[in-house]
Amino acid sequence: MHVSGFNSSRVWIAMISLAFAAFDVTAIDAQDPGRKIESRPSEEPKLAEVDRPTSHSLSALIEHFAADRESLQKKYEFQLAPNYGSRMAQFYRAWLADLEGLDFSALDLDSRIDYLLLRDRVSYLMRSLELELQQDAAILPVLPGLPLVVQLWEARLAGTRPNGAEMASHYERLRLELVQRRQNLQDPSPEAKAIFGDPTLALWLTRRLQHQSQIMESIHRFYDGYDPDYSWWARKPWEELLKEMRTYTQLLKQLALGGAGDDPEAIVGLPIGEAALQAELRNAMIAYSPAELVQIAEKEMAWCDAEMEKAARELGYSNWRDAQEDVKNRFVPPGEQPKLIMDMAEEAIEYVTTRELVTVPDLAREVWRTQMMSPERQRVNPFFLGGDTIIISYPTDAMTHEEKLMSLRGNNPHFSRAVVHHELIPGHHLQQFMLKRYRPYRGEFATPFWMEGWALYWEMLLWDLGFAETPEDKIGMLFWRKHRCARIIFSLNYHLKRMTPDECIEYLVERVGHERNNATAEVRRSFSGGYGPLYQAAYMLGGLQIRELHRELVQSGKWTNRQFHDTILREHSIPIEMLRAKLLNLPLNSEWQPAWRFYPAIP
Secondary structure (H helix, E strand, C coil): CCCCCCCCHHHHHHHHHHHHCCCCCCEECCCCCCCEECCCCCCCCCCCCCCCCCCCCHHHHHHHHHHHHHHHHHHCCCCCCHHHHHHHHHHHHHHHHHHHCCCHHHCCHHHHHHHHHHHHHHHHHHHHHHHHHHHHHHHHHHCCCHHHHHHHHHHHHCCCCCCHHHHHHHHHHHHHHHHHHHHHCCCCCHHHHHHHCCHHHHHHHHHHHHHHHHHHHHHHHHHCCCCHHHHHHHHHHHHHHHHHHHHHHHHHHHHHHHHHHHCCCCCCCCCCHHHHHHHHHHHCCCCCCHHHHHHHHHHHHHHHHHHHHHHHHHCCCCCHHHHHHHHHCCCCCCCCHHHHHHHHHHHHHHHHHHCCCCCCCHHHHHHCEEEECCHHHHCCCCCCECCCEEEECCCCCCCCHHHHHHHHHHCCHHHHHCCHHHHCCCCHHHHHHHHCCCCHHHHHHCCHHHHHHHHHHHHHHHHHCCCCCCHHHHHHHHHHHHHHHHHHHHHHHHHCCCCCHHHHHHHHHHHHCCCHHHHHHHHHHHHHCCCCCCHHHHHHHHHHHHHHHHHHHCCCCCCCHHHHHHHHHCCCCCCHHHHHHHHCCCCCCCCCCCCCCCCCCCC
């Protein structure tokens, strides 16, 4: 196999630009989500190999889209290759054209909802791909050897048997290029300075370099040991190249993060900026700006503060901090936490079923279980997690004395009682149980505003129903409610580049009363745990959306609690504004855009 190299970055930029130019469909403007970007005509044919359904069975259409996209992403795994961007853009363009050809007026309400969900999903993926290509073009000047890596990758996909001596030469050439680039970083070019002057772009560079390295490793694994000519010639040069790739990546990380680049405990996230944040909000069908959402969180935080002071006085304290410290120290000894959590879970199930708040299938009640969280995982999740399994955070004998005390205090009975129902029933376990049984095709549109919002909404509803009878339990519930307000404030400000991870940690410690280790783990989870940029904000905001729906339907006397909650669980995890359209039987047209102002205090 012979691979000729490209030495001109201009050639590669042109190839990236061709992929970028594939966007000729109507897209959403991130600066003004309500405005559409006008398209230019495309001469590319539709994807003839895809036999899409032409009926109005939108569920089948959604399943078809998800399957097609998954297949293409597996085939075009190397996202830095030009054919990835052009092929995915062609795919999204064809689907939008097909959707436009459907007769929207002939659809019933459920199908209209599915249509709008699919249309918005494809448009969002188009816009996300466009932003990725823009960032890739920006970092190209300091991304080493990409044209050659693409050719090696394509040859591997084609099944071409390599010439071992040539592969060794390619690896050595790439290694020498990395050495030269590493030396050049001591006196970087203006292009490199511009990249490292933008922390977001610099972090994107480190992630893309890691992706390129993973592709290179997969090429080596494909041949090594299976092709004796390759192994004899190329194994040693590969090992040297791999070592240099890791050195170069670490150096870039240090330049992107400053001193934090050398700290394995550093919290490394990727703040996306206001334009991308607006696009994410449009995708979640949230008709508020980031600034308005922060304002909502601050109003909710003020309510929590007032209630916390009331509970503190009930407990005999003059301020909430002293009262919260008292409650934190009422932890149970190690070994007793699992039984405590199981008792609390059964208590919550009895509470919602005897009051006919929601239907709990017998099987859902039967199959939940427990396990203990590893010390490593507790670095990211200092509190227990849920679903069909309650994963219990509590100190182990391997922790330091300080770590043990922080874990004990952060998982005291009153903090735990406040959220066991969030994780199990009527929260995440009941949700996940129903998701697998009702409209599973809507999994393509899963949103934390429904998933986390539902569980948080129950914390609000149970507070209103008097679930917290003692001041200790009130403080426990308010601690978490303040935490969810804080998540909106610190996560949005982080992505707006107004708060650093360290400032987020301090905010949780000072404003909510977290143990410092727990606050650090929460911030690490928020920005380094693989969650989307709106995930942490979605808890409280989704809960407020469902609470407003409850006011419209249940408090108005139109529905019972049980009817309301059972219906939500059967519509799957979709944006709450679309859920509202179904529950209120609202008229929808093909030009629909998010407009629901669910928080009356922010007109």
